Amino acid sequence: MTRGKAVRAGLGPTPRQLLIEATQGIRGLTQRALLSMLGTAIGSASIVALLSLGQGAAESSLRSFKALGSNIGIANLQSTVASPLPMQFDAVQAQSMVGLVEVAPMSLTSTKVRVRGKSADTSIIGLVESVSKIFHWPMAKGRFISDLDRRASYAVIGSEMAMTLGINAVGDGQVIEINNYLFTVIGILAPQTSNPLLPVSVNQSIIIPLAAMSRVEGMPDVSSLIFSSHDATDIVATSDRFKDYLATHYPSRTVNMQLPVQLLEGMRGQARNFSYLLAALGGISLLVSGIGIMNVMLMSISERRKEIGIRLSIGARQRDIRNLFFLEAVGLSAGGAIAGLVLGVAVTCAYSSLVGWPFTIPLTALAAGVLAPILTGIGFGLFPAVKAAKLQPLQILRDK
């Protein structure tokens, strides 16, 4: 023979050879492998989608709070006596003593309004001009109420209420009847995003000057005080001072402060817990898919006993057999993980565009969606692989 002996280059197969062999092995598994991959893919997809959607849901609700501004608060007042005297709130005094930037007392009632035969039940909000410096409500038509309006019977209508009542113009001729009083429509608000601080929807309400509330209701009372501080850093301290001020000056009321900042934190915590819960669900589905992988590998090993025997007889070491089957298991779960990742992102994209949530894929979701199934593959693939390596060639080659 002319050529030299094929020289041994290493103790065992190179990593690349192992990879090629494992790929061939996976292809050989066919339908069963595909099914177990599908299981992993669903587990991985649910982790990615649930974590991402959880985040998207949280963000969409946080967004409405963030839109309010982080330097805003609202003090809700409740009278402790049955029929208190109407509250005379001194905005200037409160501003200077507490250090509020803006403060706007608000009064609320609900009643029936009528316009040219159309009628609707709605909320009437008594407000002062300064609220527009806190909330920045854009107008669709006309102007907002002004302190110069005093007790004038002017009304500003929310966008949806304007549509309900069929009002699309402002000015002298446009009047609505509120509790037998005629109010002139001086403005129509542009549609607003919902404001969780206010007890009513601005879009479906009618805003009139606070001083004019006595025309609608016998003894109008201030139900809430909307206020703002300089910025987000001092809103909590300002809110505390304001609460003390209110408690001292208006002992007949109990005060309940609401800050978007605090609500935000609470919601964030909730969202976090929620996404942990969802991730745990994904984890359970992965556990199931891991058992599926183990099942497939064990079946494949018992089917390929002969192959293992052949490989051992031509010089494979036990560890070569173990590595081969281990890589196959990991390959299965990695394939499933990648498919699941694509599926999860697609589901998230479709669902968030369907319900109008912001489309976000947090990095943690991606990492969890890929690593968790691969770790499952490693965990559940090791046992069958070690079992395969322990087979005795003799035993196998005998059963023909």
Add this chain to the structure above:
Amino acid sequence: MLNLLGLLDKPDAGTYDFDGADVVAASADQLARIRNDQIGFVFQSFNLLPQLDAVDNVALPLCYRGIEREQARGLAIAQLERMGLGSRASHRPADMSGGQRQRVAIARALVGEPALILADEPTGSLDNSIATMILDTLFDLNDEQNVSLVIVTHDLSAAARCQRHLQIEHGRLSECHTGTLRTA
């Protein structure tokens, strides 16, 4: 017995020196290495891997020697060509006849250039003319390449071509002469 010779099993008692080394005391990894370097197996049922084509089947022992895939496949193709199977190289075992499969199996046994070929009923599942051809191949190797050949067989005509004959009768091993075997 072939399992013992092929280091697939360890004896319950006694000693076995393979090429001067005591293999009873050797570790599983050492035995695997000796199998890979020194021994080629040929089985009655061919024992090829069905999912691999002929080239990959033949290249498999080289793979466990750490030889890169391209080089191993090159050597495997050369070996297949020597066995007259160059044209069937990319076929899978299922697409080949029994004789072709056995020749692939022999190519696999030979590709690592072992010192010893252990053949367990190599012609047991082949018809006569092909069996003769396979035996010719094996004995040619024995003659030309100084490869030791151990054949376990029930086929007396195959046994007749061997230089030494060992017979197992009622669990006892005995060496017998060529002449007696012929008339047996």
